[in-house]
Amino acid sequence: MRSTLKIHVEYCLIRAPFGGLGIRTEMIDESLMITQVQYLSHLDQPSRPLNELAKNAKEQIESYFDNPNSRFDLPIKNQGSVFQQNVWAKIESIPVGKTMTYGELANQIKSAPRAVGGACASNHYPLIIPCHRVLSKSGIGGFMGEAKGPYLRIKQWLLKHEHAI
Numbered sequence: 001m002r003s004t005l006k007i008h009v010e011y012c013l014i015r016a017p018f019g020g021l022g023i024r025t026e027m028i029d030e031s032l033m034i035t036q037v038q039y040l041s042h043l044d045q046p047s048r049p050l051n052e053l054a055k056n057a058k059e060q061i062e063s064y065f066d067n068p069n070s071r072f073d074l075p076i077k078n079q080g081s082v083f084q085q086n087v088w089a090k091i092e093s094i095p096v097g098k099t100m101t102y103g104e105l106a107n108q109i110k111s112a113p114r115a116v117g118g119a120c121a122s123n124h125y126p127l128i129i130p131c132h133r134v135l136s137k138s139g140i141g142g143f144m145g146e147a148k149g150p151y152l153r154i155k156q157w158l159l160k161h162e163h164a165i
Contacts (some may be wrong), residue, residue, distance in 0.1 A: 009035075012049045014058050017065055018157045019043050019150075021127070025053050026077070033077045037125050041150030061127065068096050068162040072104045079124050083111070087119035094133040097163050101137045121145035132158040140165075 008027040013020055020043025024036040026029040032053045056074065065069040080088065086109055094100050102113035104119075109116075120131040121144060132155045134140045143155040159165040 008011045009082055010050045010054060011047075012054050012058070012060065013040070013043055013045070013047045014049075015046050016040075016061075017155045017161075020046065021056050021061060023049070023054055023061075025051055025057075028077060031075065034125065034128075035077045035079075037127055039126055039144060039151060041154065049137070064127070065161075074128060076104050076125050076128060080122060083115070084122055087111075087116055088123060088125075088129045091120070091129055091131055091134060094130065098157070099133050099135050100163050101135055102141065103137055105116040105134060117142065127158075130158075133162075133164065 009023045009024060010026075011022060013022050016038075018041070020040035021037035022036070022040060023030055023034060025036075026035045027037075032051060034053065034057060037057075049058050050117070060070065060072050064072070087105065090105055090109060099129070102116045106113045106116045116134070120134055121142075123131045125131050126132070126144065129139060130142065138157060140152065140159070142152070144151040146152065156165070
């Protein structure tokens, strides 16, 4: 039996102080959800949000850029393994302006730091699920699965914006 569900995907690009963000929305089971937020180290041309959820996401993200204490209230598609979801839930509980090491988080969920780092790298919703607040024990650590490069500059910007470093 074929599924009659239509999945309508829209993608918009918004400016950010560090470059840009890509926001993907999809209609899933008759509910519009965010299915990905993507950091961009540069953005040549933004594109306007084409649906109300993307417009709302853009407004909430811009509010965060104005005030790091702004909260996100956006419907996101439940993705990832049970382990990843446990890591992401713990990360969501880290307050603005605070950080935690991969090891500290791993100890709280009875896991290993590398596994926590892998879950962070698999996060579909950076900024909404703030993996930038998780650091190595000897410094800033990696970000978005990279140990150097433009993503680390984004992580540094976010931590400075939140007065965490």
